[in-house]
Amino acid sequence: MFRFLEYPTPDPRGRFGPYGGRYVPETLIPALEELEAAYRQARRDPAFLAEYRAYLADYAGRPTPLYFAERLTRELGGARVYLKREDLAHTGAHKINNTLGQALLARRMQKPRVIAETGAGQHGVSVATVAAMFGLKAVIYMGEEDVRRQALNVFRMRLLGAEVVPVASGTRTLKDATNEAIRDWVTNVRDTFYILGSVVGPHPYPAMVRDFQSVIGQEIRAQLKEKEGREVPDAVIACVGGGSNAIGAFATFAYGEPRPRLIGVEAAGEGLDSGRHAASIAAGRRGVLHGSYMYLLQDEEGQIAPAHSVSAGLDYPGVGPEHSYLADMGLAEYVAVTDREALEGFRLLAETEGIIPALESAHAVAYAARVVPAMPKDAVVVINISGRGDKDVAEVQRILEGQ
Amino acid sequence: MNRVTAAFERARSEGRRAVIPYLTAGYPDPKRFLDYAARLAVEADLFEVGLPFSDPLGDGPVIQRASETALRHGVRTRGTLELLARLAERSRVPLLVMTYLNPVLAWGPERFFEDLRAAGAAGVILPDLPPDQDPAIAEAAQAAGLATVFLLAPTSTEERIRTVTGYVSGFVYTVSVTGVTGARDRLPQELGVLVQRIKAVTRLPVAVGFGISSRSTAQQAVRAGADGVVVGSALIRAIEQGRDPARLLAEIRQGATG
Numbered sequence: 035m036f037r038f039l040e041y042p043t044p045d046p047r048g049r050f051g052p053y054g055g056r057y058v059p060e061t062l063i064p065a066l067e068e069l070e071a072a073y074r075q076a077r078r079d080p081a082f083l084a085e086y087r088a089y090l091a092d093y094a095g096r097p098t099p100l101y102f103a104e105r106l107t108r109e110l111g112g113a114r115v116y117l118k119r120e121d122l123a124h125t126g127a128h129k130i131n132n133t134l135g136q137a138l139l140a141r142r143m144q145k146p147r148v149i150a151e152t153g154a155g156q157h158g159v160s161v162a163t164v165a166a167m168f169g170l171k172a173v174i175y176m177g178e179e180d181v182r183r184q185a186l187n188v189f190r191m192r193l194l195g196a197e198v199v200p201v202a203s204g205t206r207t208l209k210d211a212t213n214e215a216i217r218d219w220v221t222n223v224r225d226t227f228y229i230l231g232s233v234v235g236p237h238p239y240p241a242m243v244r245d246f247q248s249v250i251g252q253e254i255r256a257q258l259k260e261k262e263g264r265e266v267p268d269a270v271i272a273c274v275g276g277g278s279n280a281i282g283a284f285a286t287f288a289y290g291e292p293r294p295r296l297i298g299v300e301a302a303g304e305g306l307d308s309g310r311h312a313a314s315i316a317a318g319r320r321g322v323l324h325g326s327y328m329y330l331l332q333d334e335e336g337q338i339a340p341a342h343s344v345s346a347g348l349d350y351p352g353v354g355p356e357h358s359y360l361a362d363m364g365l366a367e368y369v370a371v372t373d374r375e376a377l378e379g380f381r382l383l384a385e386t387e388g389i390i391p392a393l394e395s396a397h398a399v400a401y402a403a404r405v406v407p408a409m410p411k412d413a414v415v416v417i418n419i420s421g422r423g424d425k426d427v428a429e430v431q432r433i434l435e436g437q
Numbered sequence: 438m439n440r441v442t443a444a445f446e447r448a449r450s451e452g453r454r455a456v457i458p459y460l461t462a463g464y465p466d467p468k469r470f471l472d473y474a475a476r477l478a479v480e481a482d483l484f485e486v487g488l489p490f491s492d493p494l495g496d497g498p499v500i501q502r503a504s505e506t507a508l509r510h511g512v513r514t515r516g517t518l519e520l521l522a523r524l525a526e527r528s529r530v531p532l533l534v535m536t537y538l539n540p541v542l543a544w545g546p547e548r549f550f551e552d553l554r555a556a557g558a559a560g561v562i563l564p565d566l567p568p569d570q571d572p573a574i575a576e577a578a579q580a581a582g583l584a585t586v587f588l589l590a591p592t593s594t595e596e597r598i599r600t601v602t603g604y605v606s607g608f609v610y611t612v613s614v615t616g617v618t619g620a621r622d623r624l625p626q627e628l629g630v631l632v633q634r635i636k637a638v639t640r641l642p643v644a645v646g647f648g649i650s651s652r653s654t655a656q657q658a659v660r661a662g663a664d665g666v667v668v669g670s671a672l673i674r675a676i677e678q679g680r681d682p683a684r685l686l687a688e689i690r691q692g693a694t695g
Contacts, residue, residue, distance in 0.1 A: 055570050057538055059495045061590035061615055063567050063597055203501050204491060213494040220495070221616040223592060321539045322565070323492060335513040336543025337491040 036087055036096075036249045038077045041241075042289050043356060048237025051362060053355030056236040058216070058325040065223045070238045072143050077245070082142070086135055090249060093167065094130045098122050098250075100257035100416070105386040112406040113268065113413035116261075118254055120279065120420050121391065127421030128250060128279045129160035133229055135246035137164040140227035147171045147222065150229045151215040153180055153208030153275075154346030155187025156392075156421060157231030162196035172196040175214040179206040180346060187425065205340045208350050212324050232276025233354035236325030240355050247282025254416055255286060262414055267294050269409075272418035273397040274298035274368065275312065275348035277357045279420035288365050295367065298357060299401045301343035302370035312341035313370040314353040315361050323351065328358045344373035344433070345393035345426070375400040380423065380430060392421035393430070440531040440559040441584035441607035444482045445642040445664050454658075454693040455482040455665030457644060458672055458686055459535065461503035462486050462520045463512025465676060470507075471523055473682060477672065478528035480686045485562065485667065486524070488517045488536035495537075495564045497619030499670040499677070514540050514549070518556045525557025533586065533607070535562040538574075546574050550581035560584035560607040568604035575604040586610050591631055598638050608642040608665065609635055613649075613658070620650035620671040624657045632662040651685075655692030666693050 043050045056066055076082040090096040099119045107115045120128035140148050148170050152158030158174040165172035174191055178200045181188055191198050204210035212235075219228045233240045233247070255265040266287060272280035277298065284296045303311030311317065314329040321330040323338055331339040331351040341351040360366035371379070376393055379400030384390045391399060395418070402417050409415065423430075438446070448455040458477045463470055478484045489507035493500060512520065517534070525532060534553055541549045541563070553561060561583050568575045568587050575585045584607030589598055592615060602609060611632060613624045628645065635643050645658040646667030658666045668689055672682040 056567060057565050057570060058567070059564055059590070059612075060567055060588045060597065060601065061592050061612060064592045064594055203498075204505070209492065213492050216494045217497070217617045223615055319543075321542050322537075323539065324494070325565075330539075332539065332543060333513075334543065335515065336540035337508065337513055338539070 036090060036252055038083065038245055039248065039286065041285065043359065044237065044241050050355045050359035053327050053358040054237055054240055055327050056325060057322045057327065058236045059220055061220050062223060066236055066238070073139060073238055073242050076139055076142060082138065086138055089134045090131065094124045094134060095122065096249065097253045097257070100254060100261065102261065103387050106383065109386050110403060110406040112411065113409035113415045115402065115406060116414065116416045117389070118250060118283065118416055118418045120250065120418060121422035125160045125163050126424065127156045127160070127392065128247060128282060129157045129231060131249050131282065132231065132243050132246040132278060133160040133164045136227070136229045137168050137170065140170060140229070141168055143227060145225055145227035147173070147226045148229050149173045149175070149215050149218050149226055150231060151208065151211040152176050152231065153211070153349055154425065155180065155184040155191065156347060159187055159190050161229050162191040162194035165196060166194045173218065174198050175201050175211040175218070177201050177205070177207040177211045180208065183346065209338065216324065232278040233281045233356060234276045234324055234326055234328070234352060240326065243278055244281045244285050244356060247278050248285040250279065250282035250418065251284060251286035254283065258414070266292050267416045268413040269295040269297060269415045270418065271297045271299060271398045271402050271415065273348060273394045273420060274300050274353060274357060275350045275394065276352065277354040279418055281354060281356055283418040284366055288360055293365070296365065297401065298366055298368045299397045300368060300370040301345060301348040301397060302372045303342040305372055306370060310342040311370065312343040312348050312350060314351065315357065315368040316370045326355050328355045329353050344376060345397065347392065347394040348397065369401055371397050371400045377430065377433065379403060389419065390423035390427065391419050392423050393426045395420045439584045439606060441483060441533065442642060444531055445608065448482045448665070452694060453690070454663060455642070455644065456480060456686065456690045456693050457483045457485055457665055457667040459485040459487060459667060459669030460672065461489055461500060461507050462517040463489060463507030463510045464503040464673065465506060466510050467512060467516070467520060470520060473676065474524050475527045476683045477686055478530040480683060480690050481530050482665070483533055484528065484530045485533045485535050485669070486517065486521055488514060488534060488540055490537040490540060493537060495617055497617040497670060499673050500618050503673050514544050518552055521556040521558060531559035532557055533560040533562055534558050535564065538563060538566050546577045550578045550583055554581045554583055558583060560586055562586040562610060564588055567601070569600050572604070579606055588612055589635060591615050591627065595634070598635055602639040602641060605641055608644050609639060610667065611635060611643055611645045612647045613645050614647055616647065618647050618670050620674060621648035621654065624648055624654055624661070628658070629661040636662065649689065652688040652692035655689045659693055
């Protein structure tokens with residue numbers, strides 16, 4: 035069952051090594067201090083924990099299964115492959131773990147209005163969902179380009195009673211939606227709670243989102259113990275955009291012994307040399323965006339570069355400060371797979387297991403297909419299937435038929 | 438006393454509060470930026486130049502658009518330094534550069550501040566750097582001979598006011614409202630209390646910005662106790678609409694007089 039665990043990061047100033055921090059307009063500093071204090075208190079409150087656990091179980095449908103993928107294992111011919119089925123959580127992705135936690139906190143802090151950014155719409159739908167359930171007013175910022183590409187998710191959010199605000203500035207995608215959400219928060223900070231969707235942003239967001247998402251790794255431990263007689267697998271593989279599902283799967287393993295190989299898979303888009311990718315660790319440089327010091331895609335004069343991935347959820351030019359730190363310390367490894375490989379991963383999982391993963395998660399499947407065959411047969415690998423692929427089916431059809 | 442702080446004293450000796458116009462470097466294009474800036478500087482005590490940034494999360498729509506336009510003209514850090522140097526040749530008004538943090542980090546803070554100083558800047562404003570997040574940055578700016586300016590807001594606690602003013606050597610930039618940059622019809626009633634709370638802690642000049650758009654909003658800021666007013670979005674909007682920003686600035690200057 036989920037517990038709030040203690041980690042060696044971040045330090046009291048919100049730093050993961052040099053990464054993280056709180057680089058935001060001064061207007062927000064008191065709000066972040068207030069949030070940090072409220073969260074610290076909530077973490078220690080047994081009533082908050084009990085409530086969060088109850089919603090995870092009865093509303094989100096946790097624990098999600100840890101499924102032994104027998105045909106995929108046979109197909110790859112190496113390690114035993116398990117799938118952590120976050121795609122089976124309510125709203126079809128891991129995002130609900132975090133939005134439930136933050137919405138409970140918003141209610142506790144008596145903020146009647148919540149705001150959020152969204153890219154593909156998965157986090158937005160998740161926020162709209164919990165806002166409906168708790169009776170909170172929700173405003174979701176979404177880039178115009180994404181509003182066009184993800185019309186169905188826009189409709190879902192509106193159906194759930196949220197207001198969706200298209201953002202026309204910059205690249206009209208997730209990065210700009212995040213800017214606009216921060217601008218809203220600066221303006222309405224006194225009565226508004228910002229439900230940030232990934233392990234990015236100013237302290238305490240990266241730590242708080244990690245804590246809520248860490249239910250994924252905690253369940254993997256318990257389920258693996260039951261199925262394999264061991265808590266720690268040989269490798270955990272997860273896709274990384276901002277990095278929330280990966281941190282959720284990695285957190286309980288990253289700072290302990292024995293430590294499995296923790297493999298974060300970034301989006302190489304059309305290839306790392308093409309300039310059209312979203313691989314911040316593999317091909318970025320350190321800098322500040324959205325309140326946090328982290329690896330970023332940027333030009334030589336510090337302008338943020340547009341990200342590209344076939345998967346809208348990985349289409350973000352930065353990566354969370356804890357991932358930046360784990361990469362530097364060698365506690366996790368980061369690799370990148372292209373759009374084309376991700377599509378192969380998408381097909382592979384559909385054909386061998388009858389599971390259509392989100393294009394984001396398909397990146398993790400694609401990398402597993404590369405490394406699992408060379409691993410010994412008694413090794414155990416867990417792939418985090420962060421979300422379901424229904425939202426991507428039309429896009430994949432368009433691409434495959436266009437080839 | 439540095440040139441930035443001195444500009445407030447000079448304005449006051451002339452019976453005015455300091456008038457600080459802002460333009461985004463390279464907006465509406467590099468040549469016209471210089472023409473507008475040189476004309477506005479005639480009416481100014483200090484002049485603020487914005488370094489265009491791809492993700493200006495403290496700015497409202499008007500300055501966002503100006504940044505995008507300037508970036509389309511290819512004006513980034515190097516371009517801003519060039520325009521700054523040319524403006525410094527044409528005007529003796531002390532120049533301040535407003536920039537988000539990432540371009541500073543990418544250039545290297547020490548090199549950035551030295552290059553700024555060499556181009557003729559007298560000070561720097563960092564709107565997304567709470568100075569205690571990285572004290573070395575303010576130190577590097579001051580070591581390069583620049584006056585540092587940081588922001589305070591209506592939400593700032595006494596502790597934040599104390600902390601932030603400790604890193605300021607130019608003036609305290611007081612944000613009139615919780616919000617982003619942009620012209621407003623009136624300033625909030627509570628502005629006077631905020632200015633007083635800041636002045637209880639520091640003897641540095643206090644300038645008010647965000648929302649100054651007219652003679653009457655400038656007057657409101659002066660009545661609230663401001664030592665200066667910053668005006669940006671309203672000037673850029675005038676340029677967008679084909680009006681003369683210098684005329685608007687002259688009206689604001691009247692509001693800041695007496």
